[in-house]
Amino acid sequence: MSAPETDTPHCKVVLAGTIAKSLLAEVAEGLKQIERKPLLVGFLSSADPAARVYAEWTGKTCRENGFEFSLREVPRDDLEEALITVNTDRTVDGIIVYYPIFGNRQDQYLQQIVDVSKDVEGLSHRYIFNMYQNIRFLDSHNAKKSILPCTPLAVIKILEHLRVYNTILPYGNRLHGHTITVINRSEVVGRPLAALLANDGARVYSVDIGDVQQFHRGQGLKKKRHEVVEMPGWTLENCLPVSDVVISGVPGDSYKVPVHLLREGAVCINFSSERNFSPEVKEKASIYVPAIGKVTIVVLLRNLLVSPPIVLP
Amino acid sequence: MSAPETDTPHCKVVLAGTIAKSLLAEVAEGLKQIERKPLLVGFLSSADPAARVYAEWTGKTCRENGFEFSLREVPRDDLEEALITVNTDRTVDGIIVYYPIFGNRQDQYLQQIVDVSKDVEGLSHRYIFNMYQNIRFLDSHNAKKSILPCTPLAVIKILEHLRVYNTILPYGNRLHGHTITVINRSEVVGRPLAALLANDGARVYSVDIGDVQQFHRGQGLKKKRHEVVEMPGWTLENCLPVSDVVISGVPGDSYKVPVHLLREGAVCINFSSERNFSPEVKEKASIYVPAIGKVTIVVLLRNLLVSPPIVLP
Numbered sequence: 001m002s003a004p005e006t007d008t009p010h011c012k013v014v015l016a017g018t019i020a021k022s023l024l025a026e027v028a029e030g031l032k033q034i035e036r037k038p039l040l041v042g043f044l045s046s047a048d049p050a051a052r053v054y055a056e057w058t059g060k061t062c063r064e065n066g067f068e069f070s071l072r073e074v075p076r077d078d079l080e081e082a083l084i085t086v087n088t089d090r091t092v093d094g095i096i097v098y099y100p101i102f103g104n105r106q107d108q109y110l111q112q113i114v115d116v117s118k119d120v121e122g123l124s125h126r127y128i129f130n131m132y133q134n135i136r137f138l139d140s141h142n143a144k145k146s147i148l149p150c151t152p153l154a155v156i157k158i159l160e161h162l163r164v165y166n167t168i169l170p171y172g173n174r175l176h177g178h179t180i181t182v183i184n185r186s187e188v189v190g191r192p193l194a195a196l197l198a199n200d201g202a203r204v205y206s207v208d209i210g211d212v213q214q215f216h217r218g219q220g221l222k223k224k225r226h227e228v229v230e231m232p233g234w235t236l237e238n239c240l241p242v243s244d245v246v247i248s249g250v251p252g253d254s255y256k257v258p259v260h261l262l263r264e265g266a267v268c269i270n271f272s273s274e275r276n277f278s279p280e281v282k283e284k285a286s287i288y289v290p291a292i293g294k295v296t297i298v299v300l301l302r303n304l305l306v307s308p309p310i311v312l313p
Numbered sequence: 314m315s316a317p318e319t320d321t322p323h324c325k326v327v328l329a330g331t332i333a334k335s336l337l338a339e340v341a342e343g344l345k346q347i348e349r350k351p352l353l354v355g356f357l358s359s360a361d362p363a364a365r366v367y368a369e370w371t372g373k374t375c376r377e378n379g380f381e382f383s384l385r386e387v388p389r390d391d392l393e394e395a396l397i398t399v400n401t402d403r404t405v406d407g408i409i410v411y412y413p414i415f416g417n418r419q420d421q422y423l424q425q426i427v428d429v430s431k432d433v434e435g436l437s438h439r440y441i442f443n444m445y446q447n448i449r450f451l452d453s454h455n456a457k458k459s460i461l462p463c464t465p466l467a468v469i470k471i472l473e474h475l476r477v478y479n480t481i482l483p484y485g486n487r488l489h490g491h492t493i494t495v496i497n498r499s500e501v502v503g504r505p506l507a508a509l510l511a512n513d514g515a516r517v518y519s520v521d522i523g524d525v526q527q528f529h530r531g532q533g534l535k536k537k538r539h540e541v542v543e544m545p546g547w548t549l550e551n552c553l554p555v556s557d558v559v560i561s562g563v564p565g566d567s568y569k570v571p572v573h574l575l576r577e578g579a580v581c582i583n584f585s586s587e588r589n590f591s592p593e594v595k596e597k598a599s600i601y602v603p604a605i606g607k608v609t610i611v612v613l614l615r616n617l618l619v620s621p622p623i624v625l626p
Contacts (some may be wrong), residue, residue, distance in 0.1 A: 187418035
């Protein structure tokens, strides 16, 4: 006897809150191994109301989960000095800075002021370089993990939760066999995410307004890190039908992924603050994750535990 | 007997070529102290024709002045690996990369790949950080100078040539007493230049489209580095009449500095590729430098000699 036919599509919608909960359990385990509450310091020098909301949300999540959080409001012209001071403050375990501040390249300059040992956002050049180069540890004894930027890492954690990462395969190759399309190639999320997924073994199509690039470690994953190949003439019409995972993060509320191009049973994840997938995605997808914000903030706490002074493996 | 009155204003126009010549003599002295020709490697991965022109111009200037230059054309997706390789090539003394390549933040990522010891453009975060923080040496023995970015340094060298830097004053304070307006606050030139001039003792008004900021080490230059103070409501009308030096670098050919606001006898320097001063500037200015490109390229050679493996003090 087979299952009855139905009009309701069999798409499993997985909410970020659910995934966050299982990650928080892991964070709680890590916390037990240390004797004090780790202190995260947030710097608010941004005039953007969204920055304040995010700061308050960080504070709430910290306090609810056994971390200390201290918010420091600093005029933007004093922020560089304030960061230099806190870099050497041994009572501080992690630093988060709420951007945008100047809204231009001065913000990228400021990102590099935060000391590597306290950078829980993973924005230091050393961390970003290691990420692109597929270097996973800071030291030659593989004792200190190189921190990954929060939003791309949140997507990785979601794919692990969804069992897209196959734990039968060796660590580092667990996406071997997957073809993933990442829509948006920003320096903040889209490009690092495509690189991370390709370094873990996937063939990734990185799609931006003007072009498509393939990130891949080559047949048999023989290369130790991904290479980038330009795909002239390619568009989503070429990428989506061959992708078993589609991850989209286009800002603004007008963009929608063309659902008719999706492969039947694809895993679809939206990391834009707007919904990049229309509700019809459930007709095609096997799994749909409509938002990731709650996972991102737990990943921040996880990075705080992983970062040098503390413990989590 | 006094000088006769005349209709021709007494403005001295100083061309970049003249200043470059005196700097080249200094570079030639430095070259004599080493036994081989320093090798500068240029990486061309840009589709911008201006990048190629600049690359060819670098090569010509190098060869005419006793340096080796090797131009390497590399597909942009292979540039990161090419830079990593050349970073450890002991036959290479300096690296220059011609931007724009991706034309977005990926270019800033690439700037940080060049090793500090071979970065003759002064774009490494460590150099930029030292510049803003007014830290002039890389080591505690004051043996290795921290490299300054070429275009801001070219302006400094011009101001030294013009005797705006007063060598009666101690090194580091030689602009004490000067008020300087810098028009444009880009991360590439305007902001670093304002910081450098203020760190050398000037009161600097940094003017951008939206606002004016004052960079200054305070009364009596008591602070070891400049502080930035926002000047709400200020415009060029407040800055120009009190500035004895006006430096402008607004891109595009439509912008003109309002000459009627200039202080009589001001020193005027244009670092835009377009002319930011109309010819009437000569009615007001004591000295006018219409362009700086030829100085910038000599500063690059100078940085190559100053950078770690070589000699110039």
